[in-house]
Amino acid sequence: MAVYTDISEVELAEFLKDYDIGELLSYKGIAEGVENSNFLVHAASGAYILTLYEKRVNPNDLPFFLGLMQHLSDKGIRCPLPVKQRSGAMIGELAGRPGALVTFLEGMWMRRPTVEHCRELGAGLAAMHLAGADFPMRRRNGLTVDAWRPLWNRAAERADEVEPGLGAEVEADLADLEAHWPKGLPVGVIHADLFPDNVFFLGKRLSGLIDFYFACTDILAYDVATCLNAWCFEKDNSFNLTKAMALLNAYTAIRPLSSAEAEALPLLARGSALRFMLTRLYDWLNTPEGSLVVKKDPLEYLRKMRFHRSIKSADEYGLKL
Amino acid sequence: MAVYTDISEVELAEFLKDYDIGELLSYKGIAEGVENSNFLVHAASGAYILTLYEKRVNPNDLPFFLGLMQHLSDKGIRCPLPVKQRSGAMIGELAGRPGALVTFLEGMWMRRPTVEHCRELGAGLAAMHLAGADFPMRRRNGLTVDAWRPLWNRAAERADEVEPGLGAEVEADLADLEAHWPKGLPVGVIHADLFPDNVFFLGKRLSGLIDFYFACTDILAYDVATCLNAWCFEKDNSFNLTKAMALLNAYTAIRPLSSAEAEALPLLARGSALRFMLTRLYDWLNTPEGSLVVKKDPLEYLRKMRFHRSIKSADEYGLKL
Numbered sequence: 139m140a141v142y143t144d145i146s147e148v149e150l151a152e153f154l155k156d157y158d159i160g161e162l163l164s165y166k167g168i169a170e171g172v173e174n175s176n177f178l179v180h181a182a183s184g185a186y187i188l189t190l191y192e193k194r195v196n197p198n199d200l201p202f203f204l205g206l207m208q209h210l211s212d213k214g215i216r217c218p219l220p221v222k223q224r225s226g227a228m229i230g231e232l233a234g235r236p237g238a239l240v241t242f243l244e245g246m247w248m249r250r251p252t253v254e255h256c257r258e259l260g261a262g263l264a265a266m267h268l269a270g271a272d273f274p275m276r277r278r279n280g281l282t283v284d285a286w287r288p289l290w291n292r293a294a295e296r297a298d299e300v301e302p303g304l305g306a307e308v309e310a311d312l313a314d315l316e317a318h319w320p321k322g323l324p325v326g327v328i329h330a331d332l333f334p335d336n337v338f339f340l341g342k343r344l345s346g347l348i349d350f351y352f353a354c355t356d357i358l359a360y361d362v363a364t365c366l367n368a369w370c371f372e373k374d375n376s377f378n379l380t381k382a383m384a385l386l387n388a389y390t391a392i393r394p395l396s397s398a399e400a401e402a403l404p405l406l407a408r409g410s411a412l413r414f415m416l417t418r419l420y421d422w423l424n425t426p427e428g429s430l431v432v433k434k435d436p437l438e439y440l441r442k443m444r445f446h447r448s449i450k451s452a453d454e455y456g457l458k459l
Numbered sequence: 460m461a462v463y464t465d466i467s468e469v470e471l472a473e474f475l476k477d478y479d480i481g482e483l484l485s486y487k488g489i490a491e492g493v494e495n496s497n498f499l500v501h502a503a504s505g506a507y508i509l510t511l512y513e514k515r516v517n518p519n520d521l522p523f524f525l526g527l528m529q530h531l532s533d534k535g536i537r538c539p540l541p542v543k544q545r546s547g548a549m550i551g552e553l554a555g556r557p558g559a560l561v562t563f564l565e566g567m568w569m570r571r572p573t574v575e576h577c578r579e580l581g582a583g584l585a586a587m588h589l590a591g592a593d594f595p596m597r598r599r600n601g602l603t604v605d606a607w608r609p610l611w612n613r614a615a616e617r618a619d620e621v622e623p624g625l626g627a628e629v630e631a632d633l634a635d636l637e638a639h640w641p642k643g644l645p646v647g648v649i650h651a652d653l654f655p656d657n658v659f660f661l662g663k664r665l666s667g668l669i670d671f672y673f674a675c676t677d678i679l680a681y682d683v684a685t686c687l688n689a690w691c692f693e694k695d696n697s698f699n700l701t702k703a704m705a706l707l708n709a710y711t712a713i714r715p716l717s718s719a720e721a722e723a724l725p726l727l728a729r730g731s732a733l734r735f736m737l738t739r740l741y742d743w744l745n746t747p748e749g750s751l752v753v754k755k756d757p758l759e760y761l762r763k764m765r766f767h768r769s770i771k772s773a774d775e776y777g778l779k780l
């Protein structure tokens with residue numbers, strides 16, 4: 139949940155003067171997204187999302203994120219389409235922050251995804267990877283293996299407050315992942331944060347992908363690994379093999395995984411789990427009481443790290459090559 | 460800001476089965492309202508607000524609130540219109556809470572209302588009072604003069620923490636208001652919470668009134684007094700006489716105030732300021748750190764109480780009888 143910045147109707151009207159969307163009818167701060175402030179805007183021409191980029195987003199990255207949404211949308215991937223100002227610009231300023239307007243996507247995210255939703259996700263992810271293949275911009279992943287130790291160094295000292303022994307366990311895993319992180323696997327545009335709240339459905343059909351603000355150029359199979367973590371574990375941290383099979387085999391039906399990618403999958407899944415454990419741990423230790431942000435439990439991802447350590451090969455996830 | 464209760468697409472779809480609003484397309488928790496959880500719902504037939512009533516709302520009051528909206532809407536007052544279930548019921552249940560669906564009103568609330576907005580408000584308030592005259596249900600005001608002392612008793616001991624001397628000052632004011640609260644003034648349906656965030660505009664025109672969850676049967680002029688407090692003071696607590704003139708004279712052009720009502724206005728305004736000071740004070744002292752609710756400053760209303768104490772008659776507010 140977030141609306142960090144409120145805006146007045148006067149400043150919004152001023153901002154919208156540069157756009158051809160017709161009369162402004164209403165705007166509501168919405169309780170989605172944790173990094174930015176989002177407003178659902180109704181105008182005479184339709185519904186839009188206005189995003190104000192808060193301090194965690196580097197403004198220099200916005201052309202990549204918005205350009206990617208435009209590119210994917212042009213290729214038939216359903217995602218928010220940036221609305222251009224009359225000048226052609228996609229980024230404006232509002233309340234002292236960079237702001238962008240994108241089309242509103244109908245659809246709902248699944249609080250309790252089913253096997254069918256995981257199958258749709260696998261197919262949608264593969265289609266996104268293919269559509270991104272000729273996107274000309276690049277952005278390095280700021281939260282991949284080389285970023286984990288600096289992050290860990292800022293949390294390690296207090297890790298055992300969260301769970302006794304956490305420090306030593308993470309240290310060993312991190313060293314192992316740094317030593318063995320795969321090289322030479324196919325790279326391309328990845329979403330990097332494709333959790334259920336970023337995937338919309340209408341009925342059983344995937345209706346769109348949103349929130350590309352972690353998107354970057356990185357190992358494609360790493361995106362698959364992140365989805366395994368985010369979609370295929372139940373609330374009790376048990377791994378749902380049926381969901382994983384659905385996700386992986388729908389993916390490979392559209393973009394086959396090479397044997398090298400398949401072989402790397404357990405390590406990538408372990409790394410992805412560590413990445414989310416680390417950012418959650420850091421937020422857990424550093425979010426002040428009284429903040430509007432709901433803190434997510436780092437231990438959920440510790441459990442996932444442990445699960446992936448027990449996996450010897452990707453066929454244990456249900457992958458059929 | 461509030462979304463206290465999140466709901467899943469599954470429970471929402473189940474809830475909506477009783478309504479004829481067409482396919483559910485999306486729903487977003489919105490950051491408006493402080494008492495309930497509100498969702499902006501898009502369906503094939505249009506946009507709606509779904510409200511889940513949290514613990515501060517007594518479910519027995521819902522037929523009054525929803526019936527009033529229906530009544531006012533039928534009389535041409537623009538306000539949310541409750542959507543009936545196929546059975547005719549206006550109240551359902553969702554996530555273990557009473558829930559209701561109302562039509563979505565386009566429009567924006569004014570973070571910085573102008574004189575023109577105050578004029579529109581005055582006229583809109585008077586029209587609402589007239590339209591409510593034949594509403595058959597009654598509800599007592601749970602936050603009028605007889606409720607203030609019990610509320611004060613739960614905050615008095617710690618009042619001086621907020622401002623030294625506050626205890627004695629409120630005690631004196633409260634005793635005076637209890638002794639002199641007017642009797643025999645015209646009563647009817649009042650909104651009782653018509654702050655700027657409950658009044659929508661499109662351009663300079665009032666486009667609707669929302670949030671009738673404090674509405675009750677009480678002194679009509681008390682509603683006018685509350686609007687004076689909520690709309691005619693600037694951020695620095697100075698009283699804007701031009702705004703008050705616009706508000707009062709637009710009101711009386713549609714519903715004239717009797718001389719008894721005019722005479723009572725300074726006392727009613729002082730009482731209304733005390734009422735909001737008391738609830739804010741109580742919340743200030745009792746809202747836990749870390750709550751998602753933004754606490755409002757009780758001292759803003761202390762300043763207003765002091766201002767009204769200095770007023771001898773309603774013509775000092777700019778009222779022309």
